[in-house]
Amino acid sequence: xxxxxxxxxxxxxxxxxxxxxxxxxxxxxxxxxxxxxxxxxxxxxxxxxxxxxxxxxxxxxxxxxxxxxx
Numbered sequence: 001x002x003x004x005x006x007x008x009x010x011x012x013x014x015x016x017x018x019x020x021x022x023x024x025x026x027x028x029x030x031x032x033x034x035x036x037x038x039x040x041x042x043x044x045x046x047x048x049x050x051x052x053x054x055x056x057x058x059x060x061x062x063x064x065x066x067x068x069x070x
Contacts, residue, residue, distance in 0.1 A: 007034035008042040015054070024055025035066065043070035
């Protein structure tokens with residue numbers, strides 16, 4: 001429904017495996033939905049995924065871009 005806080009929290013659930021099967025790629029999808037709506041926490045968490053290569057290929061330039069947005 002577009003609630004950015006819920007999308008960010010869902011991403012955390014998938015990243016940690018809390019209440020769902022742990023799935024880094026699904027965490028990235030949830031973070032991206034919220035980050036695209038301007039949520040700074042989601043932008044930060046998505047940047048960490050790009051930095052670590054969790055659920056997505058490592059990308060230093062995208063990491064820096066997202067940190068700057070956040």
